[in-house]
Amino acid sequence: MAESFARPDDPCALPDQACAGEILAMVDHPWVVAAAEDRLEDQQIGTWPAASNGVAGTAPATSSTATPTASPPDAPPQAPYEGGIMIKSAAAVIAVLAAAGLAACGSGNGKPAMTSGTEQFTSGVVTSPKVLEAKVTVFTLRWTGPVAATGSINLSGPPPSRGQTHTFVTSKGNLVVLVTANPVNTAKWVNAKTCLAQDVTVVDYSVDGTESTGSFKGATGSGVVRVTFQSNSELDGKCSLAGNAQPVTMTDAFGEFAGSGPLTVKG
Numbered sequence: 001m002a003e004s005f006a007r008p009d010d011p012c013a014l015p016d017q018a019c020a021g022e023i024l025a026m027v028d029h030p031w032v033v034a035a036a037e038d039r040l041e042d043q044q045i046g047t048w049p050a051a052s053n054g055v056a057g058t059a060p061a062t063s064s065t066a067t068p069t070a071s072p073p074d075a076p077p078q079a080p081y082e083g084g085i086m087i088k089s090a091a092a093v094i095a096v097l098a099a100a101g102l103a104a105c106g107s108g109n110g111k112p113a114m115t116s117g118t119e120q121f122t123s124g125v126v127t128s129p130k131v132l133e134a135k136v137t138v139f140t141l142r143w144t145g146p147v148a149a150t151g152s153i154n155l156s157g158p159p160p161s162r163g164q165t166h167t168f169v170t171s172k173g174n175l176v177v178l179v180t181a182n183p184v185n186t187a188k189w190v191n192a193k194t195c196l197a198q199d200v201t202v203v204d205y206s207v208d209g210t211e212s213t214g215s216f217k218g219a220t221g222s223g224v225v226r227v228t229f230q231s232n233s234e235l236d237g238k239c240s241l242a243g244n245a246q247p248v249t250m251t252d253a254f255g256e257f258a259g260s261g262p263l264t265v266k267g
Contacts, residue, residue: 112266112267113266113267114264114265114266114267115146115264115265115266115267116146116262116263116264116265117145117146117262117263118145118260118261118262118263119143119144119145119146119147119221119223119260119261119262119263120143120144120145120258120259120260121141121142121143121144121151121168121258121259121260122142122256122257122258122259123139123140123141123142123153123255123256123257123258124142124256125254125255125256126139126254126255126256127253127254129250129253131255132229132231132250132253132254132255133250135156136154136156137154137155137156137255138152138153138154138155138156139152139153139155139255139257140152141153141168141170141257143170143172145263146263146264146265147170147172147175147215147216147263147265148172149170149171149172149173149215150170151168151169151170151171152169153168153257155227155255155257159183159185159201159203159227160179160183160203161179161182161183162179162180162181162182163178163179164178164179165177165178165179165208165211166179166205167211170214170216172214172215172216173212173213173214173215173216173217174211174212174213174214174216175207175216175219176207176208176211176212176216177205177206177207177208177223178205178206178207178208179203179204179205180204180205180206180222181203181204183201183202183203184201184202185199185200185201185202186199186200187199187200187233187241188241189239189241190230190252192239194232194251195232195233195234195239195240195248196230196231196232196233196251196252197230197231197232197233197239197241197245198228198229198230199228199229199230200226200227200228201226201227202224202225202226202227203224203225203226203227204222204223204224205222205223205224205225205259205261206221206222207219207220207221207222207223207263215265215267216265217266218265218266219263219264219265219266220263220264221261221262221263221264222261222262223259223260223261223262223263224259224260224261225257225258225259226256226257226258226259227255227256227257227258228254228255228256228257228258229254229255230252230253230254230255231247231250231252231253232247232248232249232250232251232253233245233246233247234246234247234248
């Protein structure tokens with residue numbers, strides 16, 4: 001085992017099977033087992049064998065039958081690593097290190113740790129007329145889930161179509177998504193008497209981890225975005241759900257952008 005301890009590189013950089021084999025060999029060493037069970041005696045293994053690299057090697061072949069020599073009462077203390085107490089301590093340390101190394105082997109397969117969960121990003125309900133009536137409609141977004149971040153979304157212009165990509169710029173990197181289906185848009189009356197209407201657009205997406213950056217680099221996942229606008233809707237002085245209808249008043253108006261879906265990221 002001296003060779004394994006002396007190796008300058010991390011043994012857990014080896015494939016899991018090899019790494020686990022080395023660590024288990026240390027854990028199963030008679031000295032370590034005896035130390036763990038608190039039954040290691042001086043006469044079992046004698047003195048701690050020296051190694052050319054400064055690390056303990058294996059026990060001498062004759063250690064199990066060696067007869068300890070009694071020291072006179074006034075004899076000086078034994079040198080470091082001589083005697084059962086020091087051997088027990090060293091063996092116990094090896095046991096602890098071996099156990100830690102074995103645990104490290106489980107994550108030493110060269111694959112990064114992954115974190116999964118539901119990623120949610122939303123503007124909340126926006127009621128500010130200044131924001132809703134702006135020529136360029138921009139909502140601030142808050143992201144929670146595997147990646148906590150902030151960002152914004154420009155809602156001006158037509159919705160995307162299937163096959164298009166969209167980049168969400170956030171404080172933790174860019175999340176690039178692919179629109180996987182044509183958006184579904186529905187309009188309905190909330191109150192036909194006051195011409196209060198609600199327009200909802202639903203967009204399905206999948207995550208493009210290759211093009212994403214920062215915390216989203218290499219991510220996988222999918223989800224659904226729901227964009228809601230509510231306002232008075234009139235055309236030529238009459239209530240209308242036509243696409244070119246416009247609000248005459250902002251009473252009870254609001255907008256909301258919300259998306260969510262499973263997301264797996266590195267780390």
